[in-house]
Amino acid sequence: MGSPTIGSIFAQRVVIGVGDMAVSNNRLVTLSTYALGSCVGVLAYDPVVKVGGILHMMLPDSSISPEKALVQPAMFADTGLPLFFRSLLGLKADRSRLRICVAGGACVLASHDNFKIGERNTQATLDFLAANGYRVRQNITGGTTNRTVHLEIGAGDVTLKTPEGNEAISLAA
Template structure:
């Protein structure tokens, strides 16, 4: 019957990743979600071979602005969160060469001029790390002045992006 839920969807578990946090999983019945990526960056990674993935919701480019916070919440910063995120994925048997990435966020959400340019700096720090480590970005949706919400279905590697302008879907699997 069209529109009927599948057995898998009835038992799906949603894990919400907050600001400055991350989650990785190889549980096919899990959907990872992060909401309201403004100037923050969402790094969504999926390895179709290992059927595992994760989301990192980083807030700031450098941990040097708050070394104490970087100790207790390293995922908050690009320079401490990105290495931690990819190490966790490798712990689930992901292989760097198979990983497919989607990058979202980095908006300028402050009305008028943003003297700190956090969104731009977050994009730069994230892309510098990705390029240095020869990781593959399949697609990105960054910049602008609007927030983004992202969902990753671990059973398929499908990513759903929700913006004020609508929804779009991308397959990382």
């Protein structure tokens, strides 16, 4: 077993809740968000400066609640995505080096989802990314499965967890 390393003693997990986001340049941090159902998680990572972040976006358009968007902009695609990328650039990430993974956007309701929130969240996200010149490296959206994601800032490694198992993705390579 051995002794713990200094890094493991100081390692931190930051949990991003629904309608929230976090960015970091601390190599000892792992960002995590849980149970992405119809919500969409956007993970971005710059492997040169080791800056990354996760946005856990809940709805595609803030026009349904402009007041809520003022106090919780990460809840909506149209307000959260610009804030998320500005925050990454504020930590010296370079937009041309950002590697992006999109996860979630599922239809997890037992009955048919007439509002198609997962699909609309995914489309709003992909439309924003394309319009702003961001290339998506991994798109793990749709279906009927909840997803949990973890992003290790020091390594750029993503762990995607579903009821069926885990998948490892590198945003550093």
